[in-house]
Amino acid sequence: MKVTDFILTVFCPILFFSIGVNSVDRHNFKTCEQSNFCKRCRSMNKSQNSMFHLVSDSIILNDKYLEAIIANTNYENVFLRMRLDGLKDKTLRVRINENGNPMYNRFQPVHALVSEPIFQSMTMARNETTIELELEQSTIKVFINIIPFKLNVYVHDELIIGINHNNLMQFEHYRPKPETIPDNEVGSWEEFFKEHQDSKPRGPSAVSMDFTLYSSTHLYGLPEHADSFYLKETSGSDPYRFYNLDVFEYELYNTMALYGAVPFLMGHGKKNSVGLFWLNAAETWVDIAGVNNNVDHTSVVESIVNLVSGSSGEKEVPQAHFMSESGIIDFFIMLGPKPMDVTRQYSLLTGTAPLPPIFSLAYHQCRWNYNDQKDVHNVETNFDVYDIPMDVMWLDIEHTDSKKYFTWDPIKFSNPIEMIRNLTNKGRKLVTIVDPHIKRDSNYFLHNDALNNDLYVKNKDGNVYEGWCWPGSSSYLDFLNPKVQEYYVSRFSFNNYVGSNEDLYIWNDMNEPSVFNGPEVTMPKDCIHYGNYEHRDIHNIYGLMQVMSTYEGLIKRSKGNKRPFILTRSHFAGTQRFAAVWTGDNIAEWSHLKISIPMCLSLAISGISFCGADVGGFFNNPDKELFIRWYQTGTYLPFFRGHSHIDTKRREPWLFDEQTTSLVRETIRTRYSLLPLWYTLFRNHELTGAPVIRPLFFEFPFEDNVNNIDNQFMIGNSLLVCPVTEPNVQEISIYFPGKDEVWYDKDNFQPIKINGFVKIPVPINKIPVYQRGGTIIPIKQRVRRSSSLMKDDPYTLMVGIDLKGTAKGSLYIDDEDSFEYRDGKFIHLEYEFINNQLISKCIHCITLTTNSWLEKVMIIGIPSVFSKASIHSKEGSTTELTVLYSASNQVLTIRKPSINIAQNWTIILL
Structure with a gap:
C-alpha cells in the first residue's frame, strides 16, 4: 500500500503538490556509500593479503564434518571457528562464527531451513599447506588452503567455485567500545541517515565473503529486485541490496532493495550449473563482477598453485561478494550439475511449497x-x-x-x-x-x-x-x-x-x-x-x-x-x-x-x-x-x-x-x-522442487542463445509463453529453443520447427503460447463460474507429438483442498503416445475414486490420416471410437472415449 497516502494526509497535506508521488523517492533509501558496513566491506582491496589463516593443529575431521580454528592476524587472540559439512546430494555447507563466548550471540536464521540437513561422510588428506576432502565417491573434492584461508571446490576434477580467492573475507568480532574511535571504525558505533540515528551500541559486526564461479558464464537469482533476470555487473552502481522495505511505485532496472530477500544465487555455464545460498537475515549487499564471459576452466594442478599463491589466474570469471551487517558466515554450495539439480538441492534445504488448494x-x-x-x-x-x-x-x-x-x-x-x-x-x-x-x-x-x-x-x-x-x-x-x-x-x-x-x-x-x-x-x-x-x-x-x-x-x-x-x-x-x-x-x-x-x-x-x-x-x-x-x-x-x-x-x-x-x-x-496442468505442476514442485514456471535455460541448459532471454518462459516442460508487454505491437520476435524440437501454436496448432527467432503476428486477441512437441497436457474445456464446480468435469488430453512421433505427460488428481493426499488419497496417471497408441497408466489410483472421465483426445502434428480408433480398457473391453482429422493443421480429434479418467487404457489408431 502507498505510504505517502498516509503520511501526506495525516501529517502534511499542504506538501502534497510540492512533493509528488508518482515514483519512488530514492533519497528515502540508503546507498552502499550511506551504509557504513557496506562501504567498509566494499573498500577492501582484492590485492591485499588475507587477514585470516587456519590454525594448523586445530583441524579435526569427524564422522560428520571438518572443524578448524581461524586466526584473525590483525587482532591478537581473536579466533573464529570454521565448520565444513558435506551434505546429501552434492551440497556443501561452511559456517564461520566467533570462537568461545562472544559478547553477544549472533543470529542464525534456521527458520529458513526445512529441517536439519543430512550429512555425507568425507575423507581427508593433508600436508603442511593444503587440506584435501573427498565425498560422493570422490567425484567432489574440496581443497582448503591453510595460510591464507581459501577454498576450491571441484567436481570430476573440474574447478567449479572458489571461496575467498579475492581475500574479501571479513568477520568483525564484537568488542568493547574504545574511548577513541579509530578512523577505520568511524560510523561503526553510531550512524545517521537523514533525521534518524542508529545507536549501534554493539559496534561493528559485519561479515563478508567472495565467491568465484569458475564454471559459470551467467549468474541469476538474488530476488527480490525489479531488474533483468540475469544478474549484471555492479562495479559502476550499487551492489544488489537485501533489506526488506516498503518501496511503492518502485523504479525498474536497478539494484535497490524491495519487499523480499532471498540470498540465493545460481551460476550457469556451458557444462554445469552451481547454486550458492548465503544464510543471513541481516541487511546484505551483493557485488557482481565478471558475468557473461566465456572462459576456459582451470585445471586441478593450476588452480592448486593459484590457491597457494593467492592468484586467481587473472581470468575474468563471474564473481559474487556477499556483505552482511551482522550474523555469521553461513553458506551452502549446491553442485548441480544441471539447473534442475540445483533447485532440487536447494529445496532439500529450504523446502518446497505444499500443494495449494x-x-x-x-x-x-x-x-x-x-x-x-x-x-x-x-x-x-x-x-x-x-x-x-x-x-x-x-x-x-x-x-x-x-x-x-x-x-x-x-x-x-x-x-x-x-x-x-x-x-x-x-x-x-x-x-x-x-x-x-x-x-x-x-x-x-x-x-x-x-x-x-x-x-x-x-x-x-x-x-x-x-x-x-x-x-x-x-x-x-x-x-x-x-x-x-x-x-x-x-x-x-x-x-x-x-x-x-x-x-x-x-x-x-x-x-x-x-x-x-x-x-x-x-x-x-x-x-x-x-x-x-x-x-x-x-x-x-x-x-x-x-x-x-x-x-x-x-x-x-x-x-x-x-x-x-x-x-x-x-x-x-x-x-x-x-x-x-x-x-x-x-x-x-x-x-x-x-x-x-x-x-x-x-x-x-x-x-x-x-x-x-x-x-x-x-x-x-x-x-x-x-x-x-x-x-x-x-x-x-x-x-x-x-x-x-x-x-x-x-x-x-x-x-x-x-x-x-x-x-x-x-x-x-x-x-x-489449464487448471489441471497447473495443479499437476505444483504437485511435482512439492515432490521435486522443480520450478512451476522456469527460464528457457532450465529446459535447454546447453543452448547459449537462451541465457539472456527473460521475456519468455516455460510452464513446466510443455508450454512456451511469450506475452506481449509493449504497446501498439503488431508482431514480436519469439525465440524457439532446441535443434530437434517442434512447437505447436496453442490457437491454431500450426507447427514451428525453427531453432531461433521467428516473427509472430500478435493482434490484440493473440497470446503467443506454444505446446512443446513430445508433451501431453491435460485440460478441462467445460469452464464454470469457479474451480470447485469443475471438480468432476471431464478431461481433454492435448497430445503434441515430437519429430519421432512420441509424447509423454501426466495428470494428478485429489480432493483439491485437504491434506488427505499426504495419506495416499490421490490419483497419479502417466500418459505416453508411441507407435500410434495412446497409453494411460495408473501409477497410483487405488485409494481415491473420481467421477471425471475422458471427454476428448486431440493428437497434434500427426501426419497420417487415420479413419478410426479403438480403446482397450483394463477390463479387456474394446470400444470403437469416431475420429476427425484436419489435414490443414494435422490434428486428429477423438471424441468421447467415455472412460473414467483413473484407469489403465490404450487408444489405438487404425
Missing part, C-alpha cells in the same frame, strides 16, 4: 477496498452476469473496525459470515488482510493482550517500540518470541477471529515491517527482539516469522484438515513453505508489466514458484490495451490476481468496452481450462 490457482479479484458487503455481492454477481469465472474475493484494510485486525467494520461489514456463505454457495472464497502492526488503542483486545503479556518489540531503551502505520500509533508483535507465535496462532481460531470460517484465508501485508516514520520506512535497527537480538540481526526474516505463525493458525483452526492459502509481501528463503508472493505495489505502466516476468522467474528458481503481479498495475489507471495485455500475461503466471489502489478508477473486467470484456473473459477462461 486449487481455488488459489484460479482467478482472484481484489481492490483497496471494496466498500461494503453489498459491493462485494455486486462484484461477484457481475462475474456471473458477464460469464467470467472467479474464485476469490479480497478485502483490504478498510473492512476492519478502525484498522484493527481480526475485526470487522460494524456498519459496512456487519454480517461477514453471511457474506462468506454467499460466496461459498457459488464455490468461492474470501481473503482478508492481517498486517503485523497493532493499533495502540486501549479498546482493542489485541493491543491490550500484547501489553499485558509482553508481546511487542522493544526499542533500544527496553520500552515498547512505537511507530506509525495505517492505524496511526502502532506497535509491532515480536514474532521471534515463542509466546507471540503461540498467541498469534490462536488468533485465527473461529472463536477468536469472530466472523471467519474455513472459507476465509489470509493476506499478510506491510510485514517488512513497514513503519511510516521509521528509517527507510521500517523499524530502527537498534530495536530489541526476543533473545536479545537487535532488529538489524533479524530484519529480513521478520515477515517470514509472521507468515509461519499465520500458516500454523490456519492449520490448527481446521485441525489440520484444510490446506491454508496465504499471500505475503515480505519474504525470505523458505517462505515457499507457507505462502504465495506477489511483486508488490507496481504501476499501471508497460514497463511494470514487462518486469513482472523476470521478477517471478528469479523467485521461481530461488524456491518461490507461487508468484504473480498485481494485474493491471496497483497505481494509476491502465488503458484498455495495457489492461488486456496484463490479463493475458497474468493468465500464465502462477498467482493470478487483479488488484488496484483506492484512488484508481474501478476496473472490474466489464467496466471497459465490449471488446475488452470479451478478451479478458477469454483469457481468464483459458486459465481455468
